[in-house]
Amino acid sequence: MKIAILGAECSGKSTLSQALLAPLATFYPEVTVIDEYLRTWCNAHGRPPQVDEQAHVAHTQAQRIQQATAACVVADTTPLITAVYSDVLFNDPTLYPEAIAFQRTLDVTLVMGLDVAWVADGIQRDGLAIRQRIDARLREVLLAHKVPFASVYGQSSQRTEAALTAITHASTKHHAPQDSGQPWVWVCDTCSDAACEHRLFSRLTQSSMGR
Structure with missing residues (x-):
């Protein structure tokens, strides 16, 4: 199982990656997190990478993701x-x-x-405006290329639980017969409006808490 955690700067990718280790270890004999190489590169060079x-x-x-051999791999960012x-x-x-x-x-x-x-982090972060542009463009690209994804919201443990629910839902769809229907999408597969997705996620969370 290889799980990718994507998002703009300061969106909680690294925090969630670490938070998923313990709960995923109850299902897989070995779980590993592949850290974001960009951070290593920036620390080594003292600046963000240029276009070339x-x-x-x-x-x-x-x-690094491909070479990981654990039963479950959590990738804090991918080439996308x-x-x-x-x-x-x-x-x-x-x-x-x-x-x-x-x-x-x-x-x-x-x-x-x-x-x-959003929290400033020296040379690796560009600001709130860029964070919003990256988030919007990422969703546009995933939707345009029909790459299934789950949007995860919430604070602290709520976000971890939301991610685990999405992982369970996605893995079930992933292992279903090929004629079982459309590729999985957790909250919204028709637009890249994060606010729209957040409203739907909030309703699902409230409904779940009410049961």
Whole structure:
């Protein structure tokens, strides 16, 4: 099982990746998290990568995910995030084909909502406006290429529970017969409106708590 956690900067990807370790370990004999290589690159170079360095970041992240041998792999970001940033920041869409192809090899794609506070983090973050643009573009790309994904909202344990519910739902669909219907989508497969998705997720959460 390979689970991808995607999202713009400061959207809770790393926090959720670590939070999923313990609960997933009850289902899989070994669970590992593949950290975001971009952070390692930025710390080593003292700056974010430029347009001609983006492909290296994307390829290294993909390689690390591919080489993981644990029964369950949680990837804190995939090459698709690098491709989206290259598009939005440098107007360079050339990384999309490989990134989309790689994304399709993964079992579950979770997209983080923007309902967590933005916190400055030195050289790796560009600000609230960029975070919103990246989030919107990421959803547009996933929907345009019909890559199934689940939007995850909530604070702390609520977000972890929401992610686990989406993983369970997605893995059930993933292992269903091929003629069982359309690819899974957790909250919204017709638009990239995060606010719309958040409203629906809130209703589902309230309904679940009421039972």
